[in-house]
Amino acid sequence: MKHDPVYQAVEILCRKGCRALQADIDLQVLPELRALDTQQQRQVLGEIKSIMAIYKNSCGLGQ
Incomplete structure (x- = not known):
């Protein structure tokens, strides 16, 4: 599963943090x-x- 491009993309995006990812x-x-x-x-x-x-x-996005 770790070689699945979808899984890898999700992992990379989650490392950005919730505020940065939500902005993107x-x-x-x-x-x-x-x-x-x-x-x-x-x-x-x-x-x-x-x-x-x-x-x-x-992470303070729902307020």
């Missing part, structure tokens, strides 16, 4: 996804949005 999502600027095809990009965004929904309040 809001601006729709995710250069880490350029190497992925459209379906993989959608998968990554879906995973990231699910993760962010859990952590939104704990």
Whole structure:
């Protein structure tokens, strides 16, 4: 699983931290996804949005 490009992209994006990642999502600027095809990009965004929904309040984004 660690060699899966979707998994790797999610891992890389999560290392940015929730505020930086949310800002990138809001601006729709995710250069880490350029190497992925459209379906993989959608998968990554879906995973990231699910993760962010859990952590939104704990990093001060839901206020």
